[in-house]
Amino acid sequence: MANIRENWIRPLFFYGTNRISLLGAALATSSALILIGFWVVDVLGRSGSNNPYLGIVFDLVLPGLFVLGLLLIPVGMWWRRRELRASSQIPSVYPQIDLGNPSLRHAIDFILVATFINFVIVGTATYRGVAYMDTVSFCGQTCHTMDPEWTAYQISSHSSVACTQCHIASGLPGYIHAKLNGTKQLLLEASQRYPRPITSDDKIPAASTTCLNCHNAEKFIGDKLQIKASYGDDEKNSATYSVVLMHVGGKDQFGRLSGIHGAHLGRIEYIATDTTHQTIPWVAKVESDGSTTEYLSSDVKSPPSGQKRLMDCIDCHNRAAHSFDTPEAVLNKAMAKGAPDPSLPFIHKQGLALMKASYSSRQEAISRITSGLEDFYRTQYPQIWSAQRSQIDRAGQTLAALYSRNVFPSMKVSWGTHPNNLGHNDYPGCFRCHDGSHNSKGGKSINNDCSVCHNLIATDDPTPKQLAALGIQ
Ligand code: HEC
Ligand code: HEC
Ligand code: HEC
Ligand code: HEC
Ligand code: HEC
Structure with a gap:
């Protein structure tokens, strides 16, 4: 122990007192304290939020800052050493640190223990970060590029199946492949160069590695x-x-x-x-x-x-x-359930025309679909307009909702973009x-x-x- 202190700790202390290393130490310590605090709250089950951005902060950004802090410490030391070397100020003997001084010895032991704790923190953070990136909320809600699939997924019979269970083949090779692919996609996302619309592009793993983990191929139906x-x-x-x-x-x-x-x-x-x-x-x-x-x-x-x-x-x-419908199919299904109400004259023809028109944004679509339907009944069927106002309002809202579930102007996903086989x-x-x-x-x-x-x-x-x-x- 004494030897380690003599030969290692002294130069570390000497080089370590520079602005970069101190900043790194401060960054690492503060993010570690916040992280540990959050983990304790999370383990006690009190975080109570599934906001995807919270996950980004606590499972990706803070651990990133922590590691950055840790890296800054040796970078600062290296930089100081280089500077001192350049001006030939490297001492042959480091300023004497009195190892007989018990408070200093405690400080050194503290550093050794802290290093061990840092390993534990980095390990936990890595585990949590990787697990977080597999959650449905990370895959579906973080990036608006996933809006179409996320919207359709929530009303599908697989709404309780995680995205990763179909998009990542079981086993390590599938996992690594998916992470490499995901990193590429993240870079495309960050630089706004992702394709619109996004298509599956041959990247869906075989059913034998996904679907068949839950379904029996031979079941007699x-x-x-x-x-x-x-x-x-x-x-x-x-x-x-x-x-x-x-x-x-x-x-x-x-x-x-x-x-x-x-x-x-x-x-x-x-x-x-x-x-x-x-x-x-x-x-x-x-x-x-x-x-x-x-x-x-x-x-x-x-x-x-x-x-x-x-x-x-x-x-x-x-x-x-995540299935998208044709306007005809989605309207027929909705009318069979009673909204839009089939007793409204020409609701099928009008509804279809309003949903099929092209709009530049979702907001515009919603307001023009509802106002378009109101205008139609007010001008063509004033009696219906006054007698069946609530059905007309409901029909307008339903049409706008059906449109919003299938058309995503910002992602260039429109009726028929994703064919159903x-x-x-x-x-x-x-x-x-x-x-x-x-x-x-x-x-x-x-x-x-x-x-x-x-x-x-x-x-x-x-x-x-x-x-x-x-x-x-
Ligand atoms: C039950 C399995 C399953 C689940 C669960 C699932 N997907 Fe998919 N996903 C698929 C299949 C199969 C395709 C290929 C579709 C095709 O080729 O037409 C696909 C394609 C995609 C595509 C390419 C674009 C498209 O719509 O074809 C995206 C993006 C996508 N999924 C995102 C997600 C997200 C985000 C989730 C979770 C919220 C999710 N998926 C959950 C099976 C699934
Ligand atoms: C994690 C388990 C899981 C995985 C993986 C999974 N499914 Fe399912 N699947 C389910 C469950 C649960 C249901 C709902 C059963 C119900 O509602 O009775 C379901 C329902 C279905 C249905 C009938 C309902 C419908 O939407 O028509 C089909 C078809 C289906 N799955 C196909 C697939 C295919 C294809 C894949 C692979 C791309 C897949 N599943 C992957 C669990 C899974
Ligand atoms: C050749 C096309 C085809 C293939 C391949 C296929 N299916 Fe189907 N499957 C169908 C059709 C068609 C239906 C009936 C569709 C409907 O009910 O709307 C169906 C129905 C189903 C259902 C719903 C049954 C029910 O009781 O409602 C499930 C679950 C399902 N398939 C799972 C699978 C799984 C798992 C596989 C792969 C092992 C698979 N299918 C392969 C065409 C196929
Ligand atoms: C290779 C299999 C296959 C053959 C051949 C086939 N169909 Fe179908 N058909 C299907 C499937 C699968 C569906 C169900 C689609 C679904 O679940 O929505 C369907 C649905 C339909 C429907 C229901 C309406 C609808 O919109 O879904 C009609 C009508 C129909 N087929 C007519 C025909 C006629 C007419 C022929 C012969 C010329 C034919 N099909 C040949 C597989 C087939
Ligand atoms: C990738 C090509 C392909 C697709 C897509 C496909 N099939 Fe097939 N299907 C085949 C082949 C190949 C055979 C076997 C022909 C043979 O045995 O000679 C077959 C056989 C069948 C048979 C048995 C026919 C017989 O002569 O007894 C049925 C039924 C069938 N398919 C239904 C469907 C339905 C329904 C769909 C769509 C949901 C579908 N297939 C999609 C390739 C396909």
Whole structure:
């Protein structure tokens, strides 16, 4: 101990008394005290706030200042030593420090203990910083670039699943990959050079490393009844219904595969020519005996070059956690729930036109959608305007809310920016492969028969008797 004091501590004291090192010591000490205070409050469960900016201050900025403070101490020493050297003032013997002096000995012991504590603080802060960067509030709320996904996520069936559970593959390599990627994105964000709109760009980990941690791929689901209402552009907003029995299938208790899920449980590979996989000219089905059937789209002459991908859940359920709708779909769903009220004349036609118009900002959209609807009823239907004011107000607010959930002018996200692959009516979806023109050399094509995927029980029927029979209407 005495030796360490002689040979190390004395020069440290000597060089350490300079402005930079002292500033560093002050910075490190004060941020450490604040941090420890916050951690104590947090452990006692009293911080009580999930404001994302609080996390940035306490889990990223303060630890950063603390480390900066610690680094400034040796930097100051090095700088002082250089200065002294330049003016040949380096002493051969450091000013005598009397190690016999007990108060000085205590001070030195204090430094040794403080160094140990610093290690603990840096360790805790690193752990907390990394954990904090995995929270939903950091991923979804810190940067306004995530507004569209954050908004859609909160109303999805995955609103309690953390972003990282789908965006970071389980295991260390996935974690490191995600952090490197995240750092790049943070730099783009800071320099405002991020792309608008943001797309997934081939960066979504395979379902086997994410979705399948929670879902069982082989679960048997069987048939699922889907009922959709659509409203017309006439004065009465006439409703029609489509009733579809989806053959979702799966693997039954005897191990037999059936339906949509069953058909893709085998190995299917594809090549897409764009990063969001909307154009798929080449598909191959690999059988369990290793034989392969290749399907080539009649749009291309030869198989495209590009990375082969293994088809999984995400190729159909690409919008599982943050889905955006078309204006028609979102309005039909909302009217089926009663707001906007289908008893308002022409509400479907007017509502659609107001939502589809282009606005420069969300504020402008909200005020012009609500005022546009009011103007329409005030001028065209004065009686309705006075008799059904509350329905009109509510309709205006709902339309503005539906718009705000799907269109984000500042991020250049508009109706249709993020296609949903689960279907074929609004986006290519299933028909990226099942369009009837992906053919094998043997003349087989990927099935396009309506009934392999669903039974169309009723299509655009105003009064489907099947629904009446089920007691639904
Ligand atoms: C259930 C899984 C899941 C969860 C939870 C999830 N995502 Fe995603 N995310 C995806 C998939 C799958 C895609 C790819 C979408 C595509 O290619 O169309 C994606 C794409 C994205 C994109 C690219 C742009 C886009 O909309 O396609 C962003 C940004 C994004 N997610 C952010 C988030 C944020 C922020 C959260 C948490 C608030 C989150 N995600 C939670 C599965 C998920
Ligand atoms: C952390 C667990 C977890 C992960 C990871 C996860 N899910 Fe889910 N998923 C759930 C839960 C919980 C539900 C809701 C079940 C319910 O409401 O009955 C759900 C519901 C669903 C549904 C049915 C509801 C709907 O939105 O249509 C689909 C489809 C689905 N998940 C697909 C996926 C896909 C695809 C992925 C990967 C990109 C994924 N999930 C990742 C837990 C998870
Ligand atoms: C070929 C496309 C396709 C693939 C691949 C696919 N699904 Fe589905 N899945 C569907 C369709 C279509 C439905 C029915 C859609 C609906 O109900 O709106 C569905 C329904 C579901 C549901 C909801 C079932 C319910 O009871 O409501 C869950 C959960 C689900 N899929 C999970 C998965 C998981 C997990 C995977 C990957 C192992 C997967 N799916 C792969 C097309 C697919
Ligand atoms: C990446 C290409 C691709 C996409 C996208 C795709 N499929 Fe398939 N699908 C295939 C291939 C390949 C087969 C197997 C064909 C074979 O066995 O000859 C198949 C088979 C099927 C079958 C069984 C057909 C039969 O002849 O029995 C059903 C049902 C099916 N798919 C439904 C869907 C649905 C629903 C969607 C959209 C939600 C979808 N598929 C999206 C490639 C795709
Ligand atoms: C490869 C599978 C597949 C084939 C082939 C297919 N469909 Fe579909 N279809 C779907 C899926 C999946 C949905 C459900 C989309 C959803 O969940 O919103 C759907 C939905 C529908 C709906 C419901 C309305 C709507 O807007 O969702 C209609 C109508 C429909 N299909 C008509 C047809 C007709 C007609 C054919 C034949 C020419 C056909 N489909 C072929 C997979 C298929």
